Amino acid sequence: MRIGIVGAGHVGAVCGACLAAIDHDVTVIDVDHERIRTLREGRMPFVEPHLEALIARGRARGNLSFDVDPAALSDAEVVFLCVNTDSRPDGSVDLSPLESAVSTLAAIPGLDAVLVNRSTAPVGTAEYIRSVTADARGSAMRVAVNPEFLAEGTAVRDFLAPDRVLIGASDERSARALTDLYRPIVVRDLPADVGARVGAPTDGEDVPFLVADPASAELAKYAANGMLAVKISFINEISAIAEQVGADVTRVAEAVGLDARIGKHFLRAGIGWGGSCFPKDILALQGMAETRGLSARMLRAANDINGDQRTWVTRALHARFKTLFGRRVGLLGLGFKPGTDDLRNAPALEIASQLAKANVKVRAFDPVVGDVPLTHRDRIEVVADVEDLANGSDALVVVTEWPQFRELDLPALRRRMRTPLLLDGRNLFEPEEAVAAGFAYVGVGRGVANTYPLPVNALPSSAGDGKPDDEVPIRTSDVA
């Protein structure tokens, strides 16, 4: 099929590369000339595993192109809208990029495509897009919704081997066009090299393909992100309790997550969610509820807990040092999660701002981020390696759980530090290994390691004589 994509950001570039990979003819347009030039030159504007290879594949086969001219979409059968829908300061969604994209499409002479909104936008947006096209053309274009469920860092795989494909359509032709378009993905019939690249299963049941009304599809997108955010905030709330009662939230999450009704995913306690999606989508969903007189208590609580969680590092430092003035802290990771260089709403930036206010000197190392936004340059010094980060530091803080940090030589790092404190904001390390390396270790929700000696009265002693020990003190030294 001939496919057009408006927007060469994360959602649009991945969508374009993946649809070309299943043999559609794809043209991606963007108003950002620099971005289009970058993509045409085979360079990536952001980090996303497999994207570069798939773009190269599509360009070599001649079924993926990038353009700045909307007329390049004039013979498209389906056009995906993949533009940014950021929050305004009041939390409402700024639909102006979407409006402008739709007006541009409506003005393309002869364009007879189904417009498919893939940008996350409030319920009613599909209907609004229809009305914009009707105003511009005299008769409405066909409009459908196809929410994206791509997570940064796994976006290509999420597209090609998804948990489900969701369509919101109110007319037969749009639903049929999208059914045809997604067939190779739904029946798991990807080109062999593509499937192998992303590790997509080749057998098993078809991918669930759901067709709903547009409003339900639009709401489902927000509800999915809302549920994930609530799940994280829930375990973070439990983590705060765990710290007080001397439990380890990682053990709690494991036990809770093995209940098939609950599931193990998104139960990793930490310094809170960030990124370009959860913060804006939770606010937008809350706004959709509140403007209709509903109170959206669950979403508000999730947001509040997330705000508390982002102060965890500062609180942990205050608990261990008499004053933070003049302390040197090294952040391990800057991105809001591993596998991406995205700093939008990254907890690292907020933590650095809090620490800067307390006169802490903040340095950071990230495997893929070499610089911070202008607004934070006076608060964070980015260094080139972890050894440099450790030099003279009073604390290392795991902000992003890059897997390669697990391989760090902890004893060697500890020797470079002024004070051997490891604040593990993502529970990446086992407390015992950090303590064995000479660190005072503090994890999120790890009350057992952080605060309390572990009472083992109910357990046999290490000597195996069946007599209870009083306590096994695994509390690390106080570094204050």
Ligand code: UGA
């Ligand atoms: C999220 C959703 O996971 C995608 O399904 C959705 O399509 C996307 O938003 C979107 O709306 O476009 P993403 O923002 O890339 O994807 O990142 P996630 O992997 O969901 O992580 C979000 C944040 O939650 C990160 O800061 C991560 O560190 C944090 N997180 C995640 C936790 O703190 N604990 C967990 O157990 C899981």
